[in-house]
Amino acid sequence: MPCIITGQIFFMKEVIAFYPILIDGTITTIILTVLSAILALAISFVVGLSRISKFKIVRVLAIIYLEFFRGSSALVQMFFIYFVLPMWGIYFDALTAGVIAIGCNLGAYGSEVVRGGVLAVGKEQHEASLALNYSPYKRYRHVIIPQAIPVMIPTFGNLLIELLKLTAVASLITISDLTFMAHIIRVQTALTLEPFLVILVIYFIIASILVKIVDIIAKKFSRGRNIMIAGEN
């Protein structure tokens, strides 16, 4: 490579010429991120709250789920869902398989966040809601979970970034996300640095936007909480 600097400026144009598929890839990555984040969030709450259930069988099932999805690698789970399950007649298209694998995997990590958040709420809050004769559902819905959420948000924010990064792995099961598109550009133009550099920057921008959003949400929740505490005192 005789002149790296001028060479790159020149080749960048060639990569930018592929902008339609880069945009498609970005959209796929965002869809994948949003759908699996929703699934992961739902699983986090179900499994996390099951961990503190009164019934032993529920707790054990939750632990099995947690250890299973946290213990085996995300890539292995993805391949299992996409390549092995069809042999038992369970077919998923690539996007669904990716969403299920990412959602289940991050859901396991998220359940620990939910459990930690709920346990961080003081015992007196449980006793107070018992004294108010709240049913378990009301106790969690109105007393425990609203106080646990501000504790959970920063960690959920970190997990969201992990989730975004995991979507790149989904390109290996033929989902045409950003990473997949970068490969197409690499094969078509024989350029290596440029396509990957471009998508790295796109990933970084998406992640930074997510970090900002989580920051804003965290501030909103903690502000509400301060007012509540101030009102109580």
Next chain:
Amino acid sequence: MYWSWEVAFDVLPQLAKGVVVTVQATIVASLLAYVLGLGIAILKMSKSKLLRIVLYWTTEFIRRTPILVQLYIVFYVLPDYGIFFEAFTCGVLVLGIHFSTYTAEVFRAGIDNVPKGQWEAAKSLNYNQYETWKNVILPQAIPPMIPPLANYLITMFKETPLLAAITVVELFRAADQYSNSHYKYLEPMTLVGVFFLIVSIPSAILAMKLEKRFKQRKI
């Protein structure tokens, strides 16, 4: 599609070879992550604001972008500039550098938790920078860091299958190669999953125990 022990035993020798590579990659990458992480943590406390800002954004950039893409960059791009690494070396380098940005946070928190009086005490003993770190700060900072560092070791272990994407024949790729040549997907992939569970569940329990032990000591 039923489970066949014949296939399972047939694939085992290849998986065993893959396991060796997986373990090697984990060990080398984690050592790199620990050493680099400590370096980054110490540099992040530098007096130069410019250095701190550059380090902050560099580590954030690495943390906010996927390992897989970073692997591709190192694997496909470096040869263009005349730098030829084996796939294994590339993979270990990327894993190590990626997770050093995480371990750096652990080290930074650990160092921050050393009381200020210890720094002052070291100063009053007329220790130089090196002696202060070696004799006073690090011996106190490191024990509480061990559980989170152990957790990152487990995480790195679970990330090694990504190296398969850059042609490192570790456990996952060994299974995948077998699957593709024999059209048997169930047994190899299941065995890989089971292997990861066998290793990571006991080590997670161990890490939890470590955490409890070091917490007790603190009180």
